[in-house]
Amino acid sequence: MDEQDASAVAPSAKRDARADKQAxxxxxxxxxxxxxxxxxxxxxxxxxxxxxxxxxxxxxxSRMTVNKALxxxxxxxxxxxxxxxxxxxxxxxxxxPLTYIQDIRAEIxxxxxxxxxxxxxxxxxxVTEAIDARHVGVPVGTRLLYLEVMHFADNLPFTMETRxxxxxxxxxxxxxxxxxxxxxxxxxxxxxxxxxxxxxRAISADAMIAKKLQIVERTACISIARRTWLNGELITxxxxxxxxxxxxxxxxxxxxxSAFGSL
Numbered sequence: 001m002d003e004q005d006a007s008a009v010a011p012s013a014k015r016d017a018r019a020d021k022q023a024x025x026x027x028x029x030x031x032x033x034x035x036x037x038x039x040x041x042x043x044x045x046x047x048x049x050x051x052x053x054x055x056x057x058x059x060x061x062s063r064m065t066v067n068k069a070l071x072x073x074x075x076x077x078x079x080x081x082x083x084x085x086x087x088x089x090x091x092x093x094x095x096x097p098l099t100y101i102q103d104i105r106a107e108i109x110x111x112x113x114x115x116x117x118x119x120x121x122x123x124x125x126x127v128t129e130a131i132d133a134r135h136v137g138v139p140v141g142t143r144l145l146y147l148e149v150m151h152f153a154d155n156l157p158f159t160m161e162t163r164x165x166x167x168x169x170x171x172x173x174x175x176x177x178x179x180x181x182x183x184x185x186x187x188x189x190x191x192x193x194x195x196x197x198x199x200x201r202a203i204s205a206d207a208m209i210a211k212k213l214q215i216v217e218r219t220a221c222i223s224i225a226r227r228t229w230l231n232g233e234l235i236t237x238x239x240x241x242x243x244x245x246x247x248x249x250x251x252x253x254x255x256x257x258s259a260f261g262s263l
Contacts, residue, residue: 121148220244
């Protein structure tokens with residue numbers, strides 16, 4: 001891409017970023033500007049994004065700021081980043097993580113991004129209140145392994161996980177510290193389940209969520225609550241919170257025989 005193309009990346013980005021900097025950080029302005037070009041078709045699938053060195057000049061910012069914007073776009077599946085090659089507009093996603101359990105680690109690594117996770121909290125709790133037992137889906141008196149996990153893609157927060165594992169159903173998990181493998185990946189590899197449920201809603205990031213996910217407060221986020229059972233016994237209850245501009249889900253379906261041809 002020549003200099004003229006690079007200079008046309010964001011003709012109003014500098015002005016907009018400075019005017020709105022109190023409401024939105026510069027990396028988010030850069031992300032929004034590039035996202036607009038992709039969504040309008042100005043940059044089609046396979047288009048090479050200008051290199052970071054050029055974007056630094058265009059947006060008059062640091063390379064770290066540009067990298068954060070590109071990492072966020074990659075996390076949202078809008079671009080792919082290839083080492084020693086650059087960033088390109090990604091084709092539309094066709095995967096569907098809502099009708100099966102998605103391994104977050106595998107999902108990130110499959111898009112050529114680095115992955116790591118951090119466990120912020122690990123504790124064992126006993127359910128003593130009936131309202132809490134109904135919320136999780138276990139009897140009063142059940143012991144749960146409680147975990148707070150942050151998943152990162154290219155060192156940018158990808159999703160925040162809060163997980164409760166039923167120690168009656170999975171007693172061996174009590175001794176695990178999950179130093180090298182995230183809890184979700186371990187469960188998928190070692191614990192069978194017979195039924196699962198996803199509950200999805202949109203939320204606005206409060207101060208705590210915004211700080212942990214490195215986003216602006218009140219940013220739209222996707223909250224997914226998942227329960228899995230084995231023969232009626234709860235295995236785990238997990239809540240995942242994704243920044244809305246870093247993730248998307250696509251549901252593919254076909255009409256049933258009784259509803260074929262109608263909407």
